[in-house]
Structure formats: structure tokens, C-alpha cells
């Protein structure tokens with residue numbers, strides 16, 4: 001079972017209501033949060049799929065695979081302005 005959390009930046013107003021804030025494990029896929037420097041945003045991307053085998057997936061920005069992404073784990077900085085993001089609780093259970 002994986003959770004999504006809601007994050008808010010008190011400095012610039014950046015919001016992400018569906019963000020794992022790290023790696024969360026669902027039934028058949030793990031989602032990891034990445035910070036795309038180019039998009040100045042956080043994205044949840046599949047980092048591992050499992051079934052009969054476990055397959056690691058290279059994390060890429062969903063907008064463009066050429067973007068530079070870095071793993072992001074809460075608590076962490078705002079992808080837009082670098083201030084500390086506030087976690088506002090679990091927003092969804094996604095699997």
C-alpha cells in the first residue's frame with residue numbers, strides 16, 4: 001500500500017497534493033519522488049516494478065527524459081525556491 005502526501009511551500013506557494021515524498025511501495029510498483037531541476041517540480045515516477053521478477057526502472061522526468069532529476073525524500077526543499085516544504089498529511093492511498 002502506498003501513500004500520497006500533500007506538500008505546500010510557505011515561501012512561494014508551490015503545492016503538490018499527490019507526492020510520495022520518497023519511495024512508497026504498492027502491490028506491483030514502487031513510486032519514488034524525484035525533483036526535476038528543469039521543471040522546478042516534484043514528480044512521482046515508477047522506480048521498481050515487481051511481479052515474478054523485480055525490475056528496477058531508471059527514474060526520469062515524465063516531461064522529458066533528458067531533464068536532470070534527483071531523488072527527493074521528505075522533509076526536503078521546495079523544487080522552485082529551495083525553502084522547506086511543509087508536509088500536510090496523507091492525501092491519498094494509491095494502491
Ligand SMILES: [Zn+2]
Nearest residue numbers: 009012078081
Ligand atoms: Zn517554494
Ligand SMILES: [Zn+2]
Nearest residue numbers: 036039061067
Ligand atoms: Zn522535467
